Amino acid sequence: MTDLARLVSDIAAEMAACSERGTVASYIPPLARIDPRQFGLCVVLADGTVHQAGDSEQPFSIQSVSKVFALTQALGKIGDALWRRVGREPSGTPFNSIVQLEREQGIPRNPFINAGALVVADVNLAGHAPKLAIGELLRFVRYLADDETIVIDEAVARAEQETGFRNIALANYMRAFGNIRHAPELTLGVYFHQCAIAMSCRQLAMAGRFLMQGGSHGRQAARVVSPQRARRINALMLTCGHYDASGDFAFRVGLPGKSGVGGGILAIAPGKASIAVWSPGLNANGNSMLGTLALERLAEATGWSVFAPSGQA
Structure with missing residues (x-):
């Protein structure tokens, strides 16, 4: 059984120690002034448990x-x-x-x-x-x-x-x-x-819960979308959510995800977790460099990839 609280903390510590952090989006002046040393991670589980670390309460432009x-x-x-x-x-x-x-x-x-x-x-x-x-x-x-x-x-x-x-x-x-x-x-x-x-990692992960829970809103009975529509939105996130690096993200992380040039990524482990990560420095494709690495670490440790064998997680 994965100690998720410790895992989230360890990933945040690893990302804080990274020297290569990518480049902030300089073509939008307010984003160009963001401190690239910031990193936040939040994981919201299906039972409502929240695990977060780093700058997970700092609002950022979700783009x-x-x-x-x-x-x-x-x-x-x-x-x-x-x-x-x-x-x-x-x-x-x-x-x-x-x-x-x-x-x-x-x-x-x-x-x-x-x-x-x-x-x-x-x-x-x-x-x-x-x-x-x-x-x-x-x-x-x-x-x-x-x-x-x-x-x-x-x-x-x-x-x-x-x-x-x-x-x-x-x-x-x-x-x-x-x-x-x-x-x-x-x-x-x-x-x-x-x-x-503008949202924090915690707010963003909370907002993504309906895609983790088959279209249902949080722990309420209210339905945001049908299970079929939630599944299809997740499919589009997996295949198109990282622009011309979507295939690489699926290869490395294996979760539906959507990135933004503000450095945020929303990722969904269907039935398991809604995840938000933020690190302002971008790679050449316009996706968060450390955010992608952090999600790769998380997916490896938990077995949450949608391509993992059934029961591995």
Whole structure:
């Protein structure tokens, strides 16, 4: 039986001692100022037990991890009709690439690359002013985490609006194909603000519990999504959640996961745990360098990989 409390503490200590920590996301000014020496890890088990270590209570910009929650919300609004506007295949290209959109007539490969997330934001905007759409997503995340203190970092949102030229280009390009249906600046406003949601590792791991528990909310009887939809969101996280390094993450860690350039990763061990890790330094693919290593250590020690033989954990 794994001593999980000790394991989490040991992993945090190992990560604190690492000299190679990657590079913070310098193209978003507030993220460029984050101390790369920080590291946090939180594991929430199916029985509600929480194990955490390091800077696990420090809020950080979750960035693309927000795409998991926005996707869940969009599927709740229009169901499988979403898949007529965005695909479900790994992209094999960087998260902000425009190359495939021309060849594939403005249909993004999956909802976790930036182009796909913009389509999801466009779906979530339907029938709302941007401010209302943003508030709806924030309330949803607070509900999932059982935490009303979660906020949007307005300084990060402003910086993204001022520097997000590639995302602006993606939105306008898809608008030309009719796959962005609102004024691009409105859809972009929703997207930039969702990426600026600030959460700690503990809050993020709590928010991911519904994917660990077959779509159920925490220990309550309330259902967030059906078991089938939870399984499919996990499948997309496994195959597409780390951009053009998704295959490597599956190879090394073997868990559904979604990364963000703020250095956070949400990982799910179905039926066992919801895990959040944060270390601001990124590798060449834009994923947390130490966060990925920490999850590899955790999966090895617990046997939680979805590819592990039944009963190994």
